[in-house]
Amino acid sequence: MLWVDKYRPRILDKMIVHEEVAQNLKKLVSEQDCPHLLFYGPPGSGKKTLIMALLKEMFGPAAEKVKLEQKAWKIDAGTRTIELELAMLASTHHVELNPSDAGFQDRYIVQEIIKEMAKNRPIDSKGKKGFKVLVLNEVDKLSKEAQHSLRRTMEKYSASCRLILCCSSSSRVTEAVRSRCLNIRVNAPSAEEIVKVLEFIAKKESIQLPPEFAARIAVQSCRSLRRAILSFETCRVQQYPFVMNQAIPPMDWEQYVSEIASDIMKEQSPKRLFQVRGKIYELLVNCIPPEIILKVKLLSELLKKLDAELKHEVCHWAAYYEHRMRLGQKAIFHIEAFIAKFMSIYKEFLIATFG
Numbered sequence: 155m156l157w158v159d160k161y162r163p164r165i166l167d168k169m170i171v172h173e174e175v176a177q178n179l180k181k182l183v184s185e186q187d188c189p190h191l192l193f194y195g196p197p198g199s200g201k202k203t204l205i206m207a208l209l210k211e212m213f214g215p216a217a218e219k220v221k222l223e224q225k226a227w228k229i230d231a232g233t234r235t236i237e238l239e240l241a242m243l244a245s246t247h248h249v250e251l252n253p254s255d256a257g258f259q260d261r262y263i264v265q266e267i268i269k270e271m272a273k274n275r276p277i278d279s280k281g282k283k284g285f286k287v288l289v290l291n292e293v294d295k296l297s298k299e300a301q302h303s304l305r306r307t308m309e310k311y312s313a314s315c316r317l318i319l320c321c322s323s324s325s326r327v328t329e330a331v332r333s334r335c336l337n338i339r340v341n342a343p344s345a346e347e348i349v350k351v352l353e354f355i356a357k358k359e360s361i362q363l364p365p366e367f368a369a370r371i372a373v374q375s376c377r378s379l380r381r382a383i384l385s386f387e388t389c390r391v392q393q394y395p396f397v398m399n400q401a402i403p404p405m406d407w408e409q410y411v412s413e414i415a416s417d418i419m420k421e422q423s424p425k426r427l428f429q430v431r432g433k434i435y436e437l438l439v440n441c442i443p444p445e446i447i448l449k450v451k452l453l454s455e456l457l458k459k460l461d462a463e464l465k466h467e468v469c470h471w472a473a474y475y476e477h478r479m480r481l482g483q484k485a486i487f488h489i490e491a492f493i494a495k496f497m498s499i500y501k502e503f504l505i506a507t508f509g
């Protein structure tokens with residue numbers, strides 16, 4: 155098991171970071187009146203860990219007994235029947251899924267699943283009808299229609315189910331949904347907090363971790379706990395005992411994006427665009443989120459190599475295609491369009507400068 159999973163705190167009392175949030179969640183559960191919740195914060199900050207521990211606090215060890223189901227839905231949408239298949243994790247008390255995986259049909263999934271859960275209310279320990287918890291991931295990626303339908307269904311079935319929504323950016327969640335939830339911000343942990351987690355893991359694994367090395371991993375992780383723990387484990391595999399100036403390798407996919415950026419800078423032609431497309435596909439099938447590829451990594455790699463004169467224009471087009479990517483369905487089209495645009499701008503610049 156990877157350390158990120160092995161050392162994920164299972165209960166609210168064992169949180170190494172976000173202790174205060176964890177204690178507030180504990181109070182919420184003890185008051186027996188848990189509202190709908192919206193967890194938001196950057197990737198790798200610890201949202202999922204808090205949600206899992208919260209479920210455990212609510213339902214005990216039963217919340218951890220989950221099974222993965224590939225559920226097929228047949229939804230009656232007036233004139234036609236929509237058939238959808240979606241993976242979900244379910245325990246007797248909760249269901250977790252990623253409704254934005256249903257693409258533009260996400261609103262049907264949102265409506266249908268809440269209705270179905272409301273029908274199957276569990277009985278609580280006192281013999282009364284309890285409530286089920288529905289965990290929806292990446293709600294910021296839901297279409298506006300799906301978010302409206304989420305709001306309606308949330309109100310209608312609030313007695314029978316509680317929603318736990320999770321996302322990176324709360325500004326992409328409609329005000330109507332946000333205002334019906336208790337918003338919980340999960341900040342990116344500071345470098346000191348990350349070091350604390352790394353030291354905890356080192357102790358458990360009986361590893362000597364020099365403080366300066368831990369600090370370097372924390373800084374290089376860009377305040378993502380997941381990234382820091384993964385890097386730490388990679389370094390442990392590559393060389394142990396750690397040495398003073400040991401390199402912290404970038405993630406494989408990051409290395410790959412750097413290579414793509416170099417490919418684009420070396421040649422701007424339809425043939426090269428076609429080759430790069432294959433590489434982008436490879437990243438996407440390995441579940442690297444398209445917006446991370448485009449905005450966070452590819453753009454920053456290109457900017458590093460680019461003449462100052464072009465930076466502004468390239469940033470503008472990256473934002474333009476990122477926006478289109480959010481509106482559209484197939485991310486590859488928009489990433490490829492950005493690369494083609496970049497190639498044309500860069501080639502024009504080279505011709506104008508060097509002839």
Ligand SMILES: Nc1ncnc2c1ncn2[C@@H]1O[C@H](COP(=O)(O)OP(=O)(O)OP(=O)(O)O)[C@@H](O)[C@H]1O
Pocket residue numbers: 157158159161162163168169170171172195196197198199200201202203204322351379380383
């Ligand atoms: N409070 C915590 N104390 C110690 N370690 C933690 C804590 N929260 C998270 N971690 C570690 O960080 C890793 C990443 O956390 P988590 O998966 O909860 O992040 P996330 O915000 O849900 O990320 P994403 O949005 O990318 O899914 C966990 O696997 C766990 O090992």
